[in-house]
Amino acid sequence: MDSLLQTFIEAGTLMLAGMVFVFAFLGLLVIFINLVLVKLANKYPDPIIQSKSKPKAKKTNIASNGVTPQVVAAIGSAVTQYKQKHGDKA
Amino acid sequence: MDSLLQTFIEAGTLMLAGMVFVFAFLGLLVIFINLVLVKLANKYPDPIIQSKSKPKAKKTNIASNGVTPQVVAAIGSAVTQYKQKHGDKA
Amino acid sequence: MDSLLQTFIEAGTLMLAGMVFVFAFLGLLVIFINLVLVKLANKYPDPIIQSKSKPKAKKTNIASNGVTPQVVAAIGSAVTQYKQKHGDKA
Amino acid sequence: MEQLNTLWLSTGLANFELGQVIMMLVGCGLLFLAIAKNFEPLLLVPMGFGAILTNIPVAGFSEVGGLLHYVYYAGIDTGIFPLLIFMGVGAMTDFGALIANPKTLFLGAAAQFGIFATLFGAIALNAIPGFEFTLQDASAIAIIGGADGPTAIFLASKLAPELLGAIAVAAYSYMALVPIIQPPIMRALTTEKERKIEMAQLRHVTKIEKVIFPLGVLLMTIFFLPAATPLVGMFCLGNLMRECGVVDRLSSTAQNELINIVTIFLGLGVGSKLSADQFLNVETLGILGLGAVAFSIGTASGVLMAKLMNKLSSEQVNPLIGAAGVSAVPMAARVANKVGLEANPHNFLLMHAMGPNVAGVLGSAVAAGILLALVGQ
């Protein structure tokens, strides 16, 4: 029973030390974000037209509605060609 | 020569035992399909619009003719826009 | 110092042997190309419509402008349908 | 005739032991949960299948020379598979919501109370005859409360390999049960008014913040908790590959083909630990019970922490997102969103809940590191 008590105390200490550590660690991360990252963000803002976000946006675009700008261009061109071929009355 | 005969007999037994076993095993599978699977199929038929077959069908659709519904929609919309822009006479 | 000299000599020989070998090897490759490959090319020219280059071309096509022949066909068909539905005056 | 006898003696029917039959049924049960109930199928399908294979008599899948033996010792005993999964998860994780609202890290921290309370509970179970969990065992069990599969497998493989099967089953089962376990606790601990709290839109997070963040996390882990660096390090490597923008092909492979390949083997290898002698005992019941407790306590701690933060600060957070602090990404965040929508149909909490959700992943990796540092070896 004595050893059980001892294990209990050990487990209790572990619980306390663990939670303190977790909070301290993630708390430091909060400070890191607020001090370091926010400053970095101000100093190096994203370029207005991000070179990287462009292809991403394109990908999303394709993924979300399946229509690429090229298709739209092709449609425009097809309509134009059709118009020319058939003599548009507009 | 004697040992050859013995090996022959062994090989013959192996052949017999093997074929019997293969037939028995696959025969049991026939029974399994006819008894268990067919019953399961009756009890849990595929939903009429299978949730799984839908994306598959879509994929096939794309694969087989390369045109997604979105493209068709885009075409419709392009045609409509063109009509509006150019004052349709129809 | 003596052992240094020896190493120097060894390194010099290595340098010489190495460069001679590299030139000899790649020189033999030149001969291989001029003798063997060129002859093979004359004997087995690529078929005019290569069975392999076709899908490649198709892939490139898709990759470069994102429009498959199917889409073009669909556009044509959409335009035709639109024409029929709306009574083309052309 | 002798041949037929040999054949008969080599059949499963002639060699089955009861435990093996039961464990195969457990494997089938896992497959059922995965396929019919959609319980974490990516891991539970190979794991359930592995449980069946490892219990086949005569076949020797998990003995020297067997496939699962190689898989387990090469991939799980060494820790390689969980670490590669963690790298892939890192490459899938977007820390944007967390960086935009760093306070949510405290929610992720609070939810780890589920782990440490369960550790205490596991030791307490020793008072009941039949349970004899060492501190190592108890720690490996407690990590179930972290709601993070690879972390649990990694820690269990280091601290209590003989409990690995039961711990993995419990961890993944409860992660799948998050939509059932969490909502009642969330509703019980919050008022209607609290659940209706709308939160301010998150600020834009720049690219450089996202690139530096994983490096900062790694640096702090190196300083304060090297024992957690295998997990945190591989996670941060994945995340850095994702965000740095110059190795997209590596990031994509880490998120897709590599993680898929490793998942198949990880599942099979974990399943190979579901043998009768290691699973069919009262300790497994204890593990399953403690796992449920751990999840519940973690959920409650996250919610209560959010309420406490609202008391201390004027900027209000919806306490429902505290429940997402247990991790179980992205399920817990979706649950928070869903419960929020019930109270206020115009209140979309998903993005806000992603902050504590990914904080919970870091939190449980840190907790695993603490346990390794304190009770390891």
Added chain:
Amino acid sequence: MEQLNTLWLSTGLANFELGQVIMMLVGCGLLFLAIAKNFEPLLLVPMGFGAILTNIPVAGFSEVGGLLHYVYYAGIDTGIFPLLIFMGVGAMTDFGALIANPKTLFLGAAAQFGIFATLFGAIALNAIPGFEFTLQDASAIAIIGGADGPTAIFLASKLAPELLGAIAVAAYSYMALVPIIQPPIMRALTTEKERKIEMAQLRHVTKIEKVIFPLGVLLMTIFFLPAATPLVGMFCLGNLMRECGVVDRLSSTAQNELINIVTIFLGLGVGSKLSADQFLNVETLGILGLGAVAFSIGTASGVLMAKLMNKLSSEQVNPLIGAAGVSAVPMAARVANKVGLEANPHNFLLMHAMGPNVAGVLGSAVAAGILLALVGQ
């Protein structure tokens, strides 16, 4: 000068042995068959290349520390590569046609007579001086009749590793030759009228049948033939991942990237067994001869079984699909379809032939299990 001598002594020219030259030509021959004749190129390209590499003097590819040594011992000696290929093949296999027409399982069973008759033949060859096949050797050779590459490699690596190279060459060569070997046999054993038989359209197979089928196959294998569970188990795992619908990303990886990676290494590793001392002997001729016999007998047995079934039942099957029972998926089914079209241009047998075709895969895995159980160790 000494340097130049060292360099000369390190060249291949100074160290070649005749056997190595011949085996390199064999490797080139395999590459030629693969590239120019399209003979099972996915395996024969890496295998032919591996045969060249392993026979390079001085380089030591297959000695301790050499690349092919690692590949062989890590992947083939352990059985891991063939089993992973089998998982991928399972993920590619649709059992729908088989479930819709279960009678075709008997065709797949009959075609395995090719295996067992060849086993007998291999033993008979011992009567000729120069041949000394043990029962293990004979079994490993006989499995060529199963027309299934990974099964043959798996069994040979367990029963007769020193014959592995020749067996793999024979198995893949004859699989590639199916369109040449089978049609004459099929035409000789059937009448014009039989070849014209049209078969009823297959019924729709529901999702649940396809999900339960691999589990049922595994269960029966566990009960009756545990020795076959490595092969059948991994095959069923792949098939379950395919059909269950909740792990599509794992199934896709198993069918694509994973099987591609393993195929490269499997080919190289098998090629590394094509060394002069193991390949250039009269036994290889015996293996090549027996392989051809095995294929022919298997084809004939399948066709004759179909004719027998037509005698016993009113529902007629086109006996051509019996030839597909040797497996060689999907080539044998295509051959059945093609020969059928010659007789009746409106008769598409492809789907009907897929039944015996996949039954043949199961059949030869079962046969391999029987051989392992009876002559293994």
Added chain:
Amino acid sequence: MEQLNTLWLSTGLANFELGQVIMMLVGCGLLFLAIAKNFEPLLLVPMGFGAILTNIPVAGFSEVGGLLHYVYYAGIDTGIFPLLIFMGVGAMTDFGALIANPKTLFLGAAAQFGIFATLFGAIALNAIPGFEFTLQDASAIAIIGGADGPTAIFLASKLAPELLGAIAVAAYSYMALVPIIQPPIMRALTTEKERKIEMAQLRHVTKIEKVIFPLGVLLMTIFFLPAATPLVGMFCLGNLMRECGVVDRLSSTAQNELINIVTIFLGLGVGSKLSADQFLNVETLGILGLGAVAFSIGTASGVLMAKLMNKLSSEQVNPLIGAAGVSAVPMAARVANKVGLEANPHNFLLMHAMGPNVAGVLGSAVAAGILLALVGQ
């Protein structure tokens, strides 16, 4: 209290050594170069990260049982990872430009003078106290002049594993610096008129030439330099898979998923050799210095060789493409193109420069084989 002490003793802060801190900064430096400066990011991101991980105190990444230990010994010490990368690179390489203009092979040969001159220089450094390079060390360092990452890693792992980290850092850094190192040398050694030389359009290369070429290269390597067959062999296997047209799925996997997976591990494993005791010494400075010399000499040799060829033949080559002979595919070819465009805005040298560029890959693999044959063991 004791617990807190244990926790403190387990922190990195309590265990750091100065060398580890410096090596972590080196790792961060590599990450900075990779991410901010786009220096060979595919390898430098995992390598820089590996350098950080391996220097974490207490964590033991590179000790027995640590992740990087397994990665290094399974993949780099055995040579498997560089060889697989080489296979992938082979599958990405189009030899068309080289076959169309075989003379460019001499440019690739000449550029290897960078390697052998550096070998001489490394030995010469021994005259300075503090340097004690063996012939093995000097050879491993000299290969940096080959401008080919996997070749350098492969050779260093065989001849001088303790220098591997520094050699890899130097090799990849200078490969990234090609656009800065080469142009001044190219301009200094050529006249404006030479830089304006336009070259004839390349002839069409047929499929059969591309299929036979890798086999011919392999055959010659077997005859004359078996020690180079691991590198050349895997490269040719990849190239054959690319060109033969019947195993496109294997070729695609070798170029994408497989090379990506291996690249992550190769980078981590190489980074694990960046430990303080192996990197922070005067030899590393020597290696970095010699590497720069090697690149410069290689570039100059290529350009001068082209000028010599113009003297000897009427068919003129633009000497700028000689600089591409160092390999560093495809960067060096792009540099040649860019410098050429400065002199003549209508002169596109890219395709012409691809000839010496891929010749340089073969050339440095051959050089590596020579060094292995002469100073190996």
